[in-house]
Amino acid sequence: EIVLTQSPATLSLSPGERATLSCRASQSVSSYLAWYQQKPGQAPRLLIYDASNRATGIPARFSGSGSGTDFTLTISSLEPEDFAVYYCQQRSNLDTFGQGTKLEIK
Amino acid sequence: QVQLQESGPGLVKPSGTLSLTCAVSGGSISSSNWWSWVRQPPGKGLEWIGEIYHSGSTNYNPSLKSRVTISVDKSKNQFSLKLSSVTAADTAVYYCARDLYYMDVWGKGTTVTVSS
Numbered sequence: 318e319i320v321l322t323q324s325p326a327t328l329s330l331s332p333g334e335r336a337t338l339s340c341r342a343s344q345s346v347s348s349y350l351a352w353y354q355q356k357p358g359q360a361p362r363l364l365i366y367d368a369s370n371r372a373t374g375i376p377a378r379f380s381g382s383g384s385g386t387d388f389t390l391t392i393s394s395l396e397p398e399d400f401a402v403y404y405c406q407q408r409s410n411l412d413t414f415g416q417g418t419k420l421e422i423k
Numbered sequence: 424q425v426q427l428q429e430s431g432p433g434l435v436k437p438s439g440t441l442s443l444t445c446a447v448s449g450g451s452i453s454s455s456n457w458w459s460w461v462r463q464p465p466g467k468g469l470e471w472i473g474e475i476y477h478s479g480s481t482n483y484n485p486s487l488k489s490r491v492t493i494s495v496d497k498s499k500n501q502f503s504l505k506l507s508s509v510t511a512a513d514t515a516v517y518y519c520a521r522d523l524y525y526m527d528v529w530g531k532g533t534t535v536t537v538s539s
Contacts, residue, residue: 351524408522
């Protein structure tokens with residue numbers, strides 16, 4: 318089973334700041350990595366797929382990078398609606414999710 | 424566009440079987456993608472349960488494999504989840520999702536509580 322480790326567990330930032338979230342895989346997942354945003358009481362929303370492709374309707378301030386075992390989700394300038402929990406997910410070998418990073422307002 | 428809707432009992436007794444259905448609308452369950460179940464215990468992260476292709480091929484999370492069955496009903500355009508021998512640890516919000524190697528469409532989720 319491929320384990321995804323996200324860091325940090327919690328990230329405290331202010332609107333307008335840049336957010337950098339990390340996801341590390343226990344073995345290579347090539348580019349089969351996706352990022353999701355989840356707000357309280359809502360289903361997850363796909364942000365990024367195949368490591369760096371934005372899903373339909375996702376603002377350009379969201380970007381993804383990486384391949385192999387190390388991946389990054391960057392939010393260039395935080396908007397108030399971006400404060401949420403973010404998960405990475407791999408599909409190189411079945412599906413697994415990371416444990417999540419909570420992005421909170423500082 | 425494709426929409427998904429979970430349904431099923433909100434309360435299941437310990438040692439019983441949890442049964443949920445995901446209805447697919449706005450598209451065909453026979454399209455070229457997998458269909459997944461994902462769950463989220465209260466206050467915790469996401470856990471992939473398993474997936475099915477319209478042909479009936481399945482893949483399961485190894486940690487749940489002995490208790491999980493996912494099936495498809497093409498005539499009703501839906502797929503289903505059965506989880507046996509449930510305990511309080513199976514209490515969660517259960518989501519169904521379209522799985523293209525990434526999950527781009529999700530249902531709203533349904534809460535299942537395991538309690539006597």
